[in-house]
Amino acid sequence: MAGAERLICAAADLRAGDNGVRFEAAGQAAFAVRWQGEVFGWLNQCRHVALELDWNPGRFFDDSGLYLICATHGALYEPDTGLCVSGPCHGRALFPIQLVERDGYVYLVET
Numbered sequence: 001m002a003g004a005e006r007l008i009c010a011a012a013d014l015r016a017g018d019n020g021v022r023f024e025a026a027g028q029a030a031f032a033v034r035w036q037g038e039v040f041g042w043l044n045q046c047r048h049v050a051l052e053l054d055w056n057p058g059r060f061f062d063d064s065g066l067y068l069i070c071a072t073h074g075a076l077y078e079p080d081t082g083l084c085v086s087g088p089c090h091g092r093a094l095f096p097i098q099l100v101e102r103d104g105y106v107y108l109v110e111t
């Protein structure tokens with residue numbers, strides 16, 4: 001059975017390589033970003049130390065717009081796989097949050 005869905009934001013609020021949208025999932029901080037046309041959701045928790053990634057609320061991408069960056073020690077994560085490709089947690093991955101984009105809105109799939 002599919003989980004219930006909860007509205008997160010309008011699809012237009014997420015632009016590729018731009019600010020993400022913060023939300024809570026099961027009482028934990030999470031965020032959504034758009035990358036190459038698709039929406040991805042991740043727990044907002046670095047895999048080095050369990051701190052939130054964004055240095056300003058919603059700022060998840062680095063200057064290149066290619067990677068998600070942790071504000072604390074600069075770990076870089078792939079926006080689509082969540083894999084850390086550089087930094088102290090190299091090889092670990094962010095925890096995924098299931099999102100669905102439909103009819104101009106993005107929803108959290110609660111399981």
Ligand code: FES
Nearest residue numbers: 046048070073075
């Ligand atoms: S807490 Fe994120 S890189 Fe150290």
